Amino acid sequence: MNPKITRFLADRQPATPCLVLDVDQVEHRYRAITDVLPLTRVYYAVKANPAAPILNRLVSLGSSFDAASWEEIRLCLDAGASPDHISFGNTVKKASAIEAAYAAGVRMFVFDSGEELEKIARHAPGSKVYCRLIVANEGAEWPLSRKFGTSVSHARDLMLRARDMGLDPYGLSFHVGSQQTSTEAYEAAIAQVAMLFTDLSAAGLDLRMVNMGGGFPIRYREDVPEIDQFADTIHRALRQHFGNNLPETIVEPGRFIVAEAGVVSTEVVLVSKRGNDKGPRWVYLDIGRFGGLAETEGESIRYALRTGHDGDETGPVAIAGPTCDGADIMYEKAPYALPLSLRAGDRIEVLGTGAYVTTYCSTRFNGFAPLEEHYL
Amino acid sequence: MNPKITRFLADRQPATPCLVLDVDQVEHRYRAITDVLPLTRVYYAVKANPAAPILNRLVSLGSSFDAASWEEIRLCLDAGASPDHISFGNTVKKASAIEAAYAAGVRMFVFDSGEELEKIARHAPGSKVYCRLIVANEGAEWPLSRKFGTSVSHARDLMLRARDMGLDPYGLSFHVGSQQTSTEAYEAAIAQVAMLFTDLSAAGLDLRMVNMGGGFPIRYREDVPEIDQFADTIHRALRQHFGNNLPETIVEPGRFIVAEAGVVSTEVVLVSKRGNDKGPRWVYLDIGRFGGLAETEGESIRYALRTGHDGDETGPVAIAGPTCDGADIMYEKAPYALPLSLRAGDRIEVLGTGAYVTTYCSTRFNGFAPLEEHYL
Numbered sequence: 067m068n069p070k071i072t073r074f075l076a077d078r079q080p081a082t083p084c085l086v087l088d089v090d091q092v093e094h095r096y097r098a099i100t101d102v103l104p105l106t107r108v109y110y111a112v113k114a115n116p117a118a119p120i121l122n123r124l125v126s127l128g129s130s131f132d133a134a135s136w137e138e139i140r141l142c143l144d145a146g147a148s149p150d151h152i153s154f155g156n157t158v159k160k161a162s163a164i165e166a167a168y169a170a171g172v173r174m175f176v177f178d179s180g181e182e183l184e185k186i187a188r189h190a191p192g193s194k195v196y197c198r199l200i201v202a203n204e205g206a207e208w209p210l211s212r213k214f215g216t217s218v219s220h221a222r223d224l225m226l227r228a229r230d231m232g233l234d235p236y237g238l239s240f241h242v243g244s245q246q247t248s249t250e251a252y253e254a255a256i257a258q259v260a261m262l263f264t265d266l267s268a269a270g271l272d273l274r275m276v277n278m279g280g281g282f283p284i285r286y287r288e289d290v291p292e293i294d295q296f297a298d299t300i301h302r303a304l305r306q307h308f309g310n311n312l313p314e315t316i317v318e319p320g321r322f323i324v325a326e327a328g329v330v331s332t333e334v335v336l337v338s339k340r341g342n343d344k345g346p347r348w349v350y351l352d353i354g355r356f357g358g359l360a361e362t363e364g365e366s367i368r369y370a371l372r373t374g375h376d377g378d379e380t381g382p383v384a385i386a387g388p389t390c391d392g393a394d395i396m397y398e399k400a401p402y403a404l405p406l407s408l409r410a411g412d413r414i415e416v417l418g419t420g421a422y423v424t425t426y427c428s429t430r431f432n433g434f435a436p437l438e439e440h441y442l
Numbered sequence: 443m444n445p446k447i448t449r450f451l452a453d454r455q456p457a458t459p460c461l462v463l464d465v466d467q468v469e470h471r472y473r474a475i476t477d478v479l480p481l482t483r484v485y486y487a488v489k490a491n492p493a494a495p496i497l498n499r500l501v502s503l504g505s506s507f508d509a510a511s512w513e514e515i516r517l518c519l520d521a522g523a524s525p526d527h528i529s530f531g532n533t534v535k536k537a538s539a540i541e542a543a544y545a546a547g548v549r550m551f552v553f554d555s556g557e558e559l560e561k562i563a564r565h566a567p568g569s570k571v572y573c574r575l576i577v578a579n580e581g582a583e584w585p586l587s588r589k590f591g592t593s594v595s596h597a598r599d600l601m602l603r604a605r606d607m608g609l610d611p612y613g614l615s616f617h618v619g620s621q622q623t624s625t626e627a628y629e630a631a632i633a634q635v636a637m638l639f640t641d642l643s644a645a646g647l648d649l650r651m652v653n654m655g656g657g658f659p660i661r662y663r664e665d666v667p668e669i670d671q672f673a674d675t676i677h678r679a680l681r682q683h684f685g686n687n688l689p690e691t692i693v694e695p696g697r698f699i700v701a702e703a704g705v706v707s708t709e710v711v712l713v714s715k716r717g718n719d720k721g722p723r724w725v726y727l728d729i730g731r732f733g734g735l736a737e738t739e740g741e742s743i744r745y746a747l748r749t750g751h752d753g754d755e756t757g758p759v760a761i762a763g764p765t766c767d768g769a770d771i772m773y774e775k776a777p778y779a780l781p782l783s784l785r786a787g788d789r790i791e792v793l794g795t796g797a798y799v800t801t802y803c804s805t806r807f808n809g810f811a812p813l814e815e816h817y818l
Binding site: 113116133135137158159160161178180185212213214216217220244337339345350352356363389391394395398410411427428432433434 | 488489492509510511512513514517531532533534535536537554555556557558561588589590592593596619620709711712713714715716721724726728732736739760762764765766767768769770771774786787800801802803804805806807808809810811812
């Protein structure tokens with residue numbers, strides 16, 4: 067575990083549940099991705115964790131930002147980001163949000179439907195627009211679904227319409243799904259995008275940008291490919307499919323940049339074994355699916371856990387949150403084992419929780435306040 | 443739709459998304475259940491909606507309260523509830539929460555494990571305790587799972603231990619699952635409880651109370667049995683299994699009391715049809731699974747919708763929330779149809795949303811603020 071966080075937890079014994087996050091680690095991860103993708107602009111996916119200390123640090127490093135809402139754009143501006151370093155990256159935007167972003171100087175918008183394109187043309191005239199394609203999400207632990215993106219043929223029509231509407235048809239985007247563990251997913255998507263570049267060029271429209279989205283995985287309980295393997299695949303695919311005519315490229319990492327920087331510290335509320343029940347012990351923590359660990363839905367993201375009893379003999383457990391909701395179970399099927407010596411009142415550290423935790427947290431489900439946040 | 447809410451929405455045009463709730467309707471529903479279960483004490487399940495106007499009204503009506511946490515207990519006390527009208531109804535409690543509740547005068551605690559019983563004996567000596575049994579949840583649209591409750595034989599051992607620990611072994615509880623549409627579920631559970639009463643009586647321990655939990659359903663899109671049908675079943679089962687020696691009884695309705703009193707007003711952000719896509723139109727609202735409509739997970743709770751275009755020709759739709767999260771889809775499989783004339787900017791009212799909405803809402807996922815609440 068990160069020594070700075072370990073020291074903070076030992077010295078301060080903060081009330082649980084809380085997130086402790088090392089902002090230097092965020093910088094380290096930002097540099098790791100810019101090192102291996104030097105020609106690609108990094109738009110940090112603000113939704114992963116919009117805390118001011120993170121945005122401030124990334125602004126100082128020259129990062130750009132992928133915002134999901136006008137409220138996230140405002141957070142970036144408050145942190146000192148220039149509006150031309152912000153992409154309004156949600157395909158579903160209120161007209162009022164587009165207007166506000168445009169008034170603040172934002173000139174880059176995504177879309178995946180004719181209806182959205184019309185809204186952008188009306189409320190953000192002349193802006194750069196890019197169309198999101200639907201691509202395969204196989205290999206992703208938190209896949210995206212049919213909610214976003216459109217087909218190549220529809221995207222082609224829409225980019226031509228964008229030009230006719232006086233917008234700047236800037237490029238195309240895709241998203242291979244979050245916590246994507248297959249490098250090939252990027253390769254296939256780049257090939258698809260390149261074909262549409264060629265096709266549109268023949269129609270007299272030269273696109274300039276490919277937004278490759280995020281999805282780069284981090285290590286939870288299992289090894290994942292390193293970021294340089296993704297970079298190698300991306301470089302190879304770009305060269306193969308675009309030749310010497312390389313487009314501008316963008317990535318939108320969120321989880322990759324902040325997840326490993328954070329640790330959730332939680333308290334064991336109850337360890338119980340019910341009578342003759344043949345099943346595992348149940349371990350109830352003071353944080354669960356509704357306190358921030360929402361990505362445990364369907365047991366998708368399987369966090370690594372550290373206890374003060376590590377090294378003792380372990381036994382299988384089911385792990386649940388503290389609410390009266392039967393759905394507030396994190397792991398019942400996933401093979402988790404915890405020390406037999408674990409007791410109520412013990413602390414457990416949940417690793418890799420810097421992303422997609424604080425903002426998912428419910429306002430006060432069952433009366434529990436949102437988790438505290440500590441940025442070091 | 444409730445005329446008071448309709449008038450408020452028309453006159454005030456509140457910013458969306460918001461919940462508008464008619465507190466008189468809460469009173470009406472409280473009276474509906476006390477009318478048909480006159481000998482049963484009603485402990486309102488605070489987690490369904492802990493807003494002060496609701497708690498205040500229920501205190502004035504003489505309701506008792508089922509609290510899931512020390513924070514909920516404090517809300518009840520703030521609303522003027524007497525501590526002896528509060529049950530600490532979560533089987534998973536921090537020692538500090540038990541202590542705080544005891545210090546505030548709360549003397550009624552649930553448990554389903556030996557470990558929890560020990561905590562209660564230590565931090566709330568002499569209190570009334572009741573043990574939660576695990577019962578079948580068939581027929582429930584939001585079932586509970588193996589997270590709570592224990593077997594009859596284990597409960598028997600624990601109640602005897604409770605007496606030995608100086609606690610008051612008060613009774614037994616069960617929960618048939620939320621939005622339970624089968625009256626028989628209560629009948630089967632009462633039979634189970636009665637057998638354990640008899641068995642423990644033979645062992646020299648006379649229990650006095652049966653807590654039948656909540657779960658009473660409300661009408662979303664489909665008819666459900668009326669509350670008097672549940673009451674009839676409960677009365678018949680109690681007479682059949684307890685004869686003339688009727689125990690004290692408790693119910694813990696939450697959804698039943700507040701759900702129908704509330705309406706979420708939301709705005710359509712986008713209606714899109716993607717190219718040659720054979721699928722339905724997609725309708726994106728400014729509230730979704732992470733903005734409060736969490737019970738749409740797995741499309742479990744299927745809310746009824748009202749639009750200003752009702753009566754126009756309709757067509758099939760998928761319905762999603764406003765975030766960049768692929769999991770933020772409410773209905774893709776459930777057969778929903780909405781007017782073909784529906785456009786971005788239109789309002790949609792989501793009925794029956796007075797329960798399990800405001801507190802599930804995320805603090806600010808994707809930057810979106812929690813929904814506003816208006817109590818009339």
